[in-house]
Amino acid sequence: MDLQTTIYLVVGASFALYIGIAIWARAGSTSEFYVAGGGVPPVMNGMATAADWMSAASFISMAGLIANMGYGGGLFLMGWTGGYVLLACLLAPYLRKFGKFTVPQFIGDRFYSKTASTVAVICLLTASITYIIGQMTGVGVAFSRFLGVSSETGIYVGMGIVFMYAVFGGMKGITYTQVAQYIVLILAYTVPAIFISLQLTGNPLPQLGLGSDMVGSDVSLLTKLDQVVTELGFGKYTTTTAGSTLNMFVYTMSLMIGTAGLPHVIMRFFTVPKVSDARISAGWALVFIAILYTTAPAVAAMAKMNLIRTVNPGIVMQNASPYNPESQIQYEARPDWMKRWEKTGLLKFEDKNGDGRIQYYNDKSKSEEFNAKATEAGWKGNELTVNADIMVLANPEIALLPNWVIALVAAGGLAAALSTAAGLLMAISAAVSHDLIKGVFMPDISEKGELMAGKIAMAVAIVISGWLGLNPPGFAAGTVALAFGIAASSLFPAIMMGIFSKKMNKEGAVAGMLAGLVVTLIYVFAHKGIFFIKGTEFVDLIGGANSFFGITPEAFGAIGALVNFGVAFVVDKVTKEPPEHIQHLVESVRVPRGAKAVDGAHAH
Amino acid sequence: MDDTSAAYWRATLGLLVKVMVIWFVVSFGAGILFAPALNAISLGGYPLGFWFAHQGSIYVFVVLIFWYAKKMGDIDRQFDVHED
Numbered sequence: 067m068d069l070q071t072t073i074y075l076v077v078g079a080s081f082a083l084y085i086g087i088a089i090w091a092r093a094g095s096t097s098e099f100y101v102a103g104g105g106v107p108p109v110m111n112g113m114a115t116a117a118d119w120m121s122a123a124s125f126i127s128m129a130g131l132i133a134n135m136g137y138g139g140g141l142f143l144m145g146w147t148g149g150y151v152l153l154a155c156l157l158a159p160y161l162r163k164f165g166k167f168t169v170p171q172f173i174g175d176r177f178y179s180k181t182a183s184t185v186a187v188i189c190l191l192t193a194s195i196t197y198i199i200g201q202m203t204g205v206g207v208a209f210s211r212f213l214g215v216s217s218e219t220g221i222y223v224g225m226g227i228v229f230m231y232a233v234f235g236g237m238k239g240i241t242y243t244q245v246a247q248y249i250v251l252i253l254a255y256t257v258p259a260i261f262i263s264l265q266l267t268g269n270p271l272p273q274l275g276l277g278s279d280m281v282g283s284d285v286s287l288l289t290k291l292d293q294v295v296t297e298l299g300f301g302k303y304t305t306t307t308a309g310s311t312l313n314m315f316v317y318t319m320s321l322m323i324g325t326a327g328l329p330h331v332i333m334r335f336f337t338v339p340k341v342s343d344a345r346i347s348a349g350w351a352l353v354f355i356a357i358l359y360t361t362a363p364a365v366a367a368m369a370k371m372n373l374i375r376t377v378n379p380g381i382v383m384q385n386a387s388p389y390n391p392e393s394q395i396q397y398e399a400r401p402d403w404m405k406r407w408e409k410t411g412l413l414k415f416e417d418k419n420g421d422g423r424i425q426y427y428n429d430k431s432k433s434e435e436f437n438a439k440a441t442e443a444g445w446k447g448n449e450l451t452v453n454a455d456i457m458v459l460a461n462p463e464i465a466l467l468p469n470w471v472i473a474l475v476a477a478g479g480l481a482a483a484l485s486t487a488a489g490l491l492m493a494i495s496a497a498v499s500h501d502l503i504k505g506v507f508m509p510d511i512s513e514k515g516e517l518m519a520g521k522i523a524m525a526v527a528i529v530i531s532g533w534l535g536l537n538p539p540g541f542a543a544g545t546v547a548l549a550f551g552i553a554a555s556s557l558f559p560a561i562m563m564g565i566f567s568k569k570m571n572k573e574g575a576v577a578g579m580l581a582g583l584v585v586t587l588i589y590v591f592a593h594k595g596i597f598f599i600k601g602t603e604f605v606d607l608i609g610g611a612n613s614f615f616g617i618t619p620e621a622f623g624a625i626g627a628l629v630n631f632g633v634a635f636v637v638d639k640v641t642k643e644p645p646e647h648i649q650h651l652v653e654s655v656r657v658p659r660g661a662k663a664v665d666g667a668h669a670h
Numbered sequence: 671m672d673d674t675s676a677a678y679w680r681a682t683l684g685l686l687v688k689v690m691v692i693w694f695v696v697s698f699g700a701g702i703l704f705a706p707a708l709n710a711i712s713l714g715g716y717p718l719g720f721w722f723a724h725q726g727s728i729y730v731f732v733v734l735i736f737w738y739a740k741k742m743g744d745i746d747r748q749f750d751v752h753e754d
Contacts, residue, residue: 137724147727147728147731150731151689151731151734152693154738155689276724276725277714277715278715288717305706305720311702315698315702315703318697318698318701340753341753342742345738345739346739352731356728359728360725363724656679657678657751658746658752659752659753
């Protein structure tokens, strides 16, 4: 069977499975639509949370970025797992005890103010839509390869499928579907990694393979990789940091606290039966996430190695000099996978020096020695552009793995993107229909009207994010990182102060959220365009790119969070204390006993 | 707040501080600030600082959450505020 047919079959079968489960578990009432009746056991909830969490950014994009960044890419690995520690200890159990089912509801009740919950909805929408833009970029990559079309067409197809998918199911459908999606995506991620680890190091466990010697030599894989990337003018793989140590530090922090502030993740912990389950659920979620996240660095390093082996035959295994013409493949003799990806427009070759061979190297290297060698070899600039977002999907093809593995990876990539997009759309729809329309504007809206409003909100969110996804502000993982920064700077501090400070009042919380959100958005929009619209960047106004101590916009969320805490603290000091009953409420949230099932949908 | 719940909250915060210290030390400490120094040591084929950033911190996080959940359960029972 040829490759394309195999891909259609495997992807088709996986879709049939999800749709079957969604029909079987179809949601009835509003609360079932959003929270599956509060009866999901911790291990299952952990698996579904993991699927919800690991999006196109984790699955499709992250390892490709790590492959390019090397050691500095560890900020994604630490950032997107470390947040679960914060979530498990600082937020999940208390929010579960609080017994409401959306983040704006918690903020509105704790800060006894509709203004606070409305501001929380705005923060939530900004973060979630940015997040979905990143997903759409990833969906576009996956569908373009899957259907053999351009990445734009891929995004249009993806928008349609995500819409049907999210509107159809609801949370209960999604919880069980997501368990199935987790299984598909984790197999799709680990199976090729095991194959490749065996090929390169003889060790079947990628986590150990990354620290092993290359097959048939006594040089470790990482040492070899350091050597070949340096020969091609790139920075050393194991030590190149992300910008600066300070930038890597705040970037990691942003991702961690953003994780703990992202509404679609927090929502999952409202669905467990007990407070103690909320703690354990976060642990299980991280176990299932860690399986992918500890494999990712191996996928990254090995994909980089295999790409270099393909383009520069001989330099990895035979220690040939990369400057010999024979060490650069002829364009006409390029492997089939390159031809397939060229169709998507995400892999490009341009013969700058007209020798018919592919020169893949860092033409912005600062090493004089390397630049001299490149000039001497007649290289006139890097000729191969490989979009970082295709590395994971192309990885099994680069390693010449069997067709069924390639098909499985395609199915996994789609599962990852769809499950997260669906989870985010649920959070958006709950925020708009429940917190905004029912909570603020039309308190006596019918249950049916509320569901309809939620679905319309989803449709609008998909169209906006799909449109912005056509000209994304960065690679999938980079865009998603921006979303984390927004959540980190706006929602995380407000939730933290709501739990850990009895005296924090509504004025402080609202001022803090607004200050954190605004300062972060200004910094991000200055670099990426107002509302991510190309051509509206105003980076000169803030004193040039990364002008704040060299911090990149993706990393700025941690700074925004500091501003949020600071402003909230000052405003709180000059305004009056929260009422007595709110202080009692905070005390009762801190104690597990007496937690009731979530009843947020009907309690008014 | 009565004495028991004040004591319960103190015990909780005490545990949280421990968790946060470990969380910070393995990621921001070993994985970022001290990574260049730790890279002089190797763990198999891994430079140690690189290992913490790409592998080790994640393993510690997983263990940390389960340890916290267990300790927190103990505290709940000790102060008789557990569920059921």
